[in-house]
Amino acid sequence: MPVIVAANPKGGSGKSTTSIILGTTLAAQGATVRVIDADPQRTLARWAEGESKFREIVVTPSQAEDLPLLIDRLQSQFQFVFIDVQGTANQEMVAAMSRADLVLIPMQAKTADAEVATRAIGLLRSQENLFKRKIPHAIVFMRTSPIITTREEKEIRLNIEAAGVPRFVSSLNERTAFSHIFAYKRSLSELNPKETNGLEAAQQNAVSLTAEMVQILRKQMEAVA
Template structure:
């Protein structure tokens, strides 16, 4: 079953937020396992107080057992989402080796884009080691809904010109995405009276998840199509 790995060498890029948002959206239609391999275990902490049917969180993965944890999770649920920290650790290479799709979140600054290139190098390194292509894409995060800055447009054009695939969907800077962690609930269980523009955040999350499912189907064929996710 598809394994989606989130990799980012830089803190604050929205990696864990993106991983959790995607997992929750996929879980609306099919069981999902999240492997929280971030040493701070933010998703494990979130799940302790959350009402999230169809979502299982595993937080004991390390470089010694990550392959087994991914294999076990893949046998039990249609989707596996892996949240990793950094790029230098052996566990990152191992997890990437099992990925059906690697997502590299990055904010729209030159510094963040340069840091994201480190993650892309890890992916290319794993491709050489394994002898197989590793599908990957960049996710732009914390973007403004109202303003498309010149800097953001420049970063996006540069990535595309370099042959780096970039998701059309972006995760916008929205209160609701922060509220998911504050209230420890998926987007759909948040109270719109307490969270501003919740409906628009849900639409944003659905577009992100739908595009990811489309990429998986394109790369996995019948295997991915056999396990559709209700993301809209």
């Protein structure tokens, strides 16, 4: 079963948002999912303190079980295991990369974020050298406009393509619903459309990104087979 890691050295890049949106979308579709909150900020652990019916998908590592053992145990029990890690090259990052079937690099379509994302890819390359294997990865653009693509975003996309860095076609747009997930500690499917503008569009956005991720994982499995 696949292990998906969300990693970026920049705080607030969207790692937790990406992890919980993908995790809860898959869970709502009937998949068995666990999301390991290995980031000291514990954003997802706080989300799980709410009343969401999906709150049990979030797991926090304990001192009694180190991260590699936790990943291995959950991977044997659940269809998808996500890991939200701190961006720096620490023990948790190494442990997560050692088990990763796909690394997601969330970033905004901004020049400053692109420079930080380059460091994230550098960290990934160092882990590839350490473990002597290729680690599939892709950039996920965050907080993009669903209406207008800025010139800066177009240039960044072209630069990423020229550099041969994989990226998702789907982006997570700037949507009120994505911030309301944490404000109300609920999944998209549990938010109230009377309180959250554009909820249906946000749900469609999440489904598109999730479907693309699943397709990437399927292609990897077929290539191995």
